[in-house]
Amino acid sequence: MPGHFVPPDHSRGDAPPLGGYAAVHARPAAFEGPDGISYSVEILAEATGDRARPWGAYLLFMRWARQGAQRVEGHLETPFLAWGTSERDALAQAGAMPLAEVQTVLETMIAAARAEQQATERPARRWWDVMRDDDARGDEA
Numbered sequence: 001m002p003g004h005f006v007p008p009d010h011s012r013g014d015a016p017p018l019g020g021y022a023a024v025h026a027r028p029a030a031f032e033g034p035d036g037i038s039y040s041v042e043i044l045a046e047a048t049g050d051r052a053r054p055w056g057a058y059l060l061f062m063r064w065a066r067q068g069a070q071r072v073e074g075h076l077e078t079p080f081l082a083w084g085t086s087e088r089d090a091l092a093q094a095g096a097m098p099l100a101e102v103q104t105v106l107e108t109m110i111a112a113a114r115a116e117q118q119a120t121e122r123p124a125r126r127w128w129d130v131m132r133d134d135d136a137r138g139d140e141a
Helices: 018-025 087-095 099-120 127-140
Strands: 030-032 038-047 055-064 072-077 082-084
Touching: 018 038, 018 087, 018 099, 030 099, 038 087, 038 099, 055 087, 055 099, 072 099, 082 087
Parallel strands: none
Antiparallel strands: 030 038, 038 055, 055 072, 055 082
């Protein structure tokens, strides 16, 4: 189904927190990451196995394709950010996060993912460095 405009229904809640935004706009909140890519966010909850905090809620950021067909290309997932005695309570706690805080969480996660990727990648060599090394080896032979 192609996207269509649905006017916000402010009778469904207060739009500034994450959970309120989803209720008022009838869709997940979306953000632009510092990488220039669009992300939408969902609040999810799972049982923790901890008697003191039986339910934990976390954010799942879906990374959308930059070009081509509209599709999800990847995701980022936070650790538990809120806890509750029930799934509903944990979701409500996470849903109370201000949108600006959610944006900060996304930016922090993107930076951490970039740092991890750079740490595991072999540094790229510039083509002229490769050529210089090849020339040096050829002269020695």
